[in-house]
Amino acid sequence: xxxxxxxxxxxxxxxxxxxxxxxxxxxxxxxxxxxxxxxxxxxxxxxxxxxxxxxxxxxxxxxxxxxxxxxxxxxxxxxxxxxxxxxxxxxxxxxxxxxxxxxxxxxxxxxxxxxxxxxxxxxxxxxxxxxxxxxxxxxxxxxxxxxxxxxxxxxxxxxxxxxxxxxxxxxxxxxxxxxxxxxxxxxxxxxxxxxxxxxxxxxxxxxxxxxxxxxxxxxx
Amino acid sequence: xxxxxxxxxxxxxxxxxxxxxxxxxxxxxxxxxxxxxxxxxxxxxxxxxxxxxxxxxxxxxxxxxxxxxxxxxxxxxxxxxxxxxxxxxxxxxxxxxxxxxxxxxxxxxxxxxxxxxxxxxxxxxxxxxxxxxxxxxxxxxxxxxxxxxxxxxxxxxxxxxxxxxxxxxxxxxxxxxxxxxxxxxxxxxxxxxxxxxxxxxxxxxxxxxxxxxxxxxxxxxxxxxxxxxxxxxxxxxxxxxxxxx
Amino acid sequence: xxxxxxxxxxxxxxxxxxxxxxxxxxxxxxxxxxxxxxxxxxxxxxxxxxxxxxxxxxxxxxxxxxxxxxxxxxxxxxxxxxxxxxxxxxxxxxxxxxxxxxxxxxxxxxxxxxxxxxxxxxxxxxxxxxxxxxxxxxxxxxxxxxxxxxxxxxxxxxxxxxxxxxxxxxxxxxxxxxxxxxxxxxxxxxxxxxxxxxxxxxxxxxxxxxxxxxxxxx
Numbered sequence: 001x002x003x004x005x006x007x008x009x010x011x012x013x014x015x016x017x018x019x020x021x022x023x024x025x026x027x028x029x030x031x032x033x034x035x036x037x038x039x040x041x042x043x044x045x046x047x048x049x050x051x052x053x054x055x056x057x058x059x060x061x062x063x064x065x066x067x068x069x070x071x072x073x074x075x076x077x078x079x080x081x082x083x084x085x086x087x088x089x090x091x092x093x094x095x096x097x098x099x100x101x102x103x104x105x106x107x108x109x110x111x112x113x114x115x116x117x118x119x120x121x122x123x124x125x126x127x128x129x130x131x132x133x134x135x136x137x138x139x140x141x142x143x144x145x146x147x148x149x150x151x152x153x154x155x156x157x158x159x160x161x162x163x164x165x166x167x168x169x170x171x172x173x174x175x176x177x178x179x180x181x182x183x184x185x186x187x188x189x190x191x192x193x194x195x196x197x198x199x200x201x202x203x204x205x206x207x208x209x210x211x212x213x214x215x216x217x218x219x220x
Numbered sequence: 221x222x223x224x225x226x227x228x229x230x231x232x233x234x235x236x237x238x239x240x241x242x243x244x245x246x247x248x249x250x251x252x253x254x255x256x257x258x259x260x261x262x263x264x265x266x267x268x269x270x271x272x273x274x275x276x277x278x279x280x281x282x283x284x285x286x287x288x289x290x291x292x293x294x295x296x297x298x299x300x301x302x303x304x305x306x307x308x309x310x311x312x313x314x315x316x317x318x319x320x321x322x323x324x325x326x327x328x329x330x331x332x333x334x335x336x337x338x339x340x341x342x343x344x345x346x347x348x349x350x351x352x353x354x355x356x357x358x359x360x361x362x363x364x365x366x367x368x369x370x371x372x373x374x375x376x377x378x379x380x381x382x383x384x385x386x387x388x389x390x391x392x393x394x395x396x397x398x399x400x401x402x403x404x405x406x407x408x409x410x411x412x413x414x415x416x417x418x419x420x421x422x423x424x425x426x427x428x429x430x431x432x433x434x435x436x437x438x439x440x441x442x443x444x445x446x447x448x449x450x451x452x453x454x455x456x457x458x459x460x461x462x463x464x465x
Numbered sequence: 466x467x468x469x470x471x472x473x474x475x476x477x478x479x480x481x482x483x484x485x486x487x488x489x490x491x492x493x494x495x496x497x498x499x500x501x502x503x504x505x506x507x508x509x510x511x512x513x514x515x516x517x518x519x520x521x522x523x524x525x526x527x528x529x530x531x532x533x534x535x536x537x538x539x540x541x542x543x544x545x546x547x548x549x550x551x552x553x554x555x556x557x558x559x560x561x562x563x564x565x566x567x568x569x570x571x572x573x574x575x576x577x578x579x580x581x582x583x584x585x586x587x588x589x590x591x592x593x594x595x596x597x598x599x600x601x602x603x604x605x606x607x608x609x610x611x612x613x614x615x616x617x618x619x620x621x622x623x624x625x626x627x628x629x630x631x632x633x634x635x636x637x638x639x640x641x642x643x644x645x646x647x648x649x650x651x652x653x654x655x656x657x658x659x660x661x662x663x664x665x666x667x668x669x670x671x672x673x674x675x676x677x678x679x680x681x682x683x
Contacts, residue, residue: 054509056485061662062658062659062662065619065623065657065662065665065666066623066658066660066661066662066665067623067626067627067658067661068623068658069626069627069637070626070630070637070640070654070657070658070661071654071658073641073644073650073654074650074651074654074655074658077644077650077651077654078644078650078651078652078653078654079651080654081648081649081650081651082468082651113550129576133646156528156529159531160530160531160532161531162531163532163533163534164529164533164627166533167533167630174531174533174534174537176518177534177537178537181537181541186545187537187538187541187542187544188538188542188545188546189544190540190542191534191537191538191542192536192538194530194534195526195530195534195535195538198529198530198531198534199526199529199530202528202529202530203529204527206525206528206529
């Protein structure tokens with residue numbers, strides 16, 4: 001009875017699984033690249049040289065203050081026209097999401113480093129450590145505690161945002177929803193299933209972030 | 221020869237000049253207490269000696285090494301341990317690790333040796349058995365006692381103490397001062413900025429009084445509290461205010 | 466590569482209309498997201514376990530599913546149950562509901578940050594518990610929450626651009642049409658990105674000015 005209503009087959013289940021894989025793959029690759037960009041930019045933002053610390057803003061601010069979907073269209077439709085390089089939707093998606101993640105990550109990184117009291121630096125220096133040694137032994141571990149829960153929250157957010165790639169024709173989970181929807185004409189159920197799949201992936205991660213945040217929280 | 225020579229230094233923060241042509245020497249023995257109203261450069265002096273602030277002119281020599289040379293800083297900082305007013309325990313490490321990490325990383329001390337030494341120092345500051353506590357399980361007084369032990373781990377020749385009890389309530393202050401008294405008895409050289417007059421009277425050998433970056437008085441503890449106190453009106457008023465506050 | 470933005474002049478009217486629609490959608494969605502966020506925050510801070518659980522499910526659900534899927538659910542899914550709204554109204558509702566989750570979280574954090582001392586001194590002055598909440602606790606917590614609320618607001622304006630996917634002709638929708646017509650997507654999207662940046666800079670500029678006026682440090 002229910003199967004008749006839903007009109008889904010085992011083939012569709014495999015199709016959904018593949019699409020889920022695509023969403024996860026795109027997200028995973030771009031958050032990895034984005035994290036590397038973010039760490040570098042975040043450290044540059046904390047430079048004591050005013051010019052060096054300001055330069056990353058040229059990259060960070062436009063990306064944080066404009067819609068991701070516009071950025072995606074710019075890279076996918078716009079870039080080939082002016083540069084002649086034709087990007088497939090996969091590459092365009094990864095480039096855009098990576099740069100976008102990088103911009104948000106650098107802000108997290110910057111704020112986490114800034115949140116460590118100067119007294120921690122001084123205590124380390126007064127014990128005879130070099131600046132580098134203070135950074136590695138005392139600042140980085142403390143930054144990690146602040147950063148990791150926030151980073152997980154950002155990653156979850158980027159997973160949700162990866163649904164935008166369906167708008168440049170990539171068959172991710174959301175696009176799969178569109179396709180099944182057209183075939184079955186059962187939008188209510190199809191989109192409910194989509195909710196369920198995203199939720200099942202995302203919810204445990206968000207709980208993990210919350211647990212970590214409580215566990216490693218410390219005050220100075 | 222003095223251990224620390226402060227020679228004609230000038231130090232300003234923006235338009236605020238803290239020291240102008242200021243000089244003083246510290247020998248390698250005894251306890252020196254630095255007194256004076258707030259904002260007269262007592263903390264700045266300690267921070268300049270340790271190279272945490274750069275001086276604008278003049279020079280500071282620690283064991284004849286100038287703080288102006290970057291490569292001397294490590295040796296100077298190892299010679300002068302420092303404890304701060306606010307708690308500076310590393311919050312991601314437990315008590316023992318706070319003590320052990322620096323000698324192991326910097327002086328390449330054997331870890332087991334460092335642990336033994338840390339245990340002995342924790343006993344000395346009355347916190348044996350607390351080695352696996354985290355900083356937020358400790359009272360302010362306990363944290364400061366651990367900070368003292370942590371500085372002692374590096375075998376400094378002198379301890380620079382920057383108002384280390386001023387954020388503590390009287391009971392905790394007393395327990396920290398007891399530890400300092402004990403260390404002074406063991407012959408640890410100290411340079412202490414403090415408002416604890418009774419500590420100065422009991423433990424100090426020499427008292428320095430700073431005001432607006434000038435050395436108003438520099439005397440042995442007996443002379444200071446008997447003679448100079450009554451002769452210098454400003455100092456008398458300062459001491460009176462402190463003992464009332 | 467030489468860029469020429471002059472051709473955009475021909476589309477001034479379209480762009481302005483798109484921008485206006487973006488503003489309208491954002492404005493109403495903002496009000497909805499704030500009202501809902503406040504309600505859910507109150508549910509989550511209430512003593513009733515049932516209300517707490519409902520509030521929590523609301524927030525967790527919204528935070529752990531993509532906005533685009535939520536939008537499709539409202540636009541394509543609900544009509545199957547007989548609930549039909551036009552694209553603009555659907556976008557406002559979807560954005561408002563989506564935005565209520567982060568708003569709830571920051572308002573709740575604001576409520577939690579109000580120290581018990583304020584409650585006690587209000588009671589001591591003879592306030593009832595409702596009056597205490599209405600005149601003391603709520604104003605304090607909203608001031609604390611103001612800054613994060615404005616960054617949620619910026620987020621909402623940016624997210625509103627997704628509405629074009631259900632045929633809304635907002636700024637993003639209009640620019641997509643222009644990009645297709647002129648075959649100059651690069652210039653168009655760069656320009657649109659800058660336009661959104663201008664929006665968000667204005668919002669953060671104004672909100673910073675307000676924050677300086679009303680902020681309190683506890």
